[in-house]
Amino acid sequence: MNPRAPQGYDPHAFTPFAVTVDLAVFTVRDGDLQVLLVERGQEPYAGRWALPGGFVLPRESAETAARRELAEETGLSDVSGLHLEQLRTYSEPERDPRMRVVSVAFAALGPDLPEPRGGGDAAQAQWRPFRAVGALAFDHDRILADAHDRIGAKLEYSCLATSFCPPEFTLGELQQVYETVWGTGLDRPNFRRKVLATPGFVEPVPGGARLTGGRGKPAALYRAGTAATLHPPLLRPTSPEGRSR
Amino acid sequence: MNPRAPQGYDPHAFTPFAVTVDLAVFTVRDGDLQVLLVERGQEPYAGRWALPGGFVLPRESAETAARRELAEETGLSDVSGLHLEQLRTYSEPERDPRMRVVSVAFAALGPDLPEPRGGGDAAQAQWRPFRAVGALAFDHDRILADAHDRIGAKLEYSCLATSFCPPEFTLGELQQVYETVWGTGLDRPNFRRKVLATPGFVEPVPGGARLTGGRGKPAALYRAGTAATLHPPLLRPTSPEGRSR
DNA sequence: TCAAAAGTGTTCGATGTACACCCATGG
């Protein structure tokens, strides 16, 4: 805050900025990490894919705006359960060729979300495999890469992975989240022990069991626990690669 | 609305915001964690302490603005070596009673920085012990607490601690950074081994040695290495407390 | 010669890793 402004800011002391939110929404479908993208309808970057987002309205915070946009873009009526996390703010002067736009970026995670309804205009929205995403509009490549890095890192020391799972899930599904985001394989017995040894990470659903692949032994079901952080962390394999996949 | 906008945004689609930066600048002096604060000269919150900061100018990014403010407030001619890190953005509609202000918060770290020159006006700037900071203006309590949490967490898995040290430092000084920020004691022999076992964390200065407390064996000197992250991390003691202090 | 700070060695339990093995189910 500028201590030199008399009372009420000097109207010439600041430039007005437009403030937007951009969302990197991830989901795991069919063992594949996917991102929600929209196709731009007009210039600049017409026809290019971009992250969904929009303006922050006069009476809302960036967090509120992000959740509103998330609901609009995914078409979900209840997004209150989805994990939404502020990433960082992108404010390079030239990031939007038209005017000065500062964007607060968010990462959002959800379990196998439904197909998005197309946006109001010609713009369409779609889930795209993360690994196959090409060049995006504006600085959205960078935002998406930062979001993926953050998610990957947070899996190590937080209980975030359960946000990618439905309310009841098997340990195999939870493991697949880690493997899908990290792009590595993990040892199933050790993963299992590690997760169960962390109090509050998951809690068993008493009578639950589900067949996952159609074959094999039915797996026990779990719910997300109350813990938020993982002590000690679940580190991703260091050198070349894990094992089974 | 910006006249450059070609077929740009609908002028009614967005509200203009003022964008500021707020800085939580930490330093370690006399084995104490200190924060740079400014005293506000006028309403609102006249006479209250606040984090330094100011408006983002038309042609600069938030990062550039933060570094400029940092130089102005600390009075240092060269702040290029100081660690500056974006924390998050605070955008609650009512966070400034006068108008809509979105603030990008940064955390900055430096080794035993000089006394700040007072700001141009009645406002004065001072180093204050972090543990003794009272209620600040606006939402700066929250920002400061978030900054401290972030710094503490980053010490665990990054080489950030060297940013609190002068160009050449002893392992005892480095350890004191951890102890000061975390508020715990650490076992010196184990700390030493851990640091030296991490390639690129520190590198020895060939002939260097320094007496730290006036008494005792002179300590070898080290420089910051090239590594940025710590694998494996240097976790802070879990339960009640460490040992020596 | 004592206090204080740096630095080394060693023990022991916890943790992670790799892998062998058994269990339940559908085709």
Place this chain on the structure above:
DNA sequence: CCATGGGTGTACATCGAACACTTTTGA
């Protein structure tokens, strides 16, 4: 009865916590 995925047991290397001990300096 075999493939497939869930779940258990175990041996071994590695790491970190705790603490005893030596070294070098100033008073």
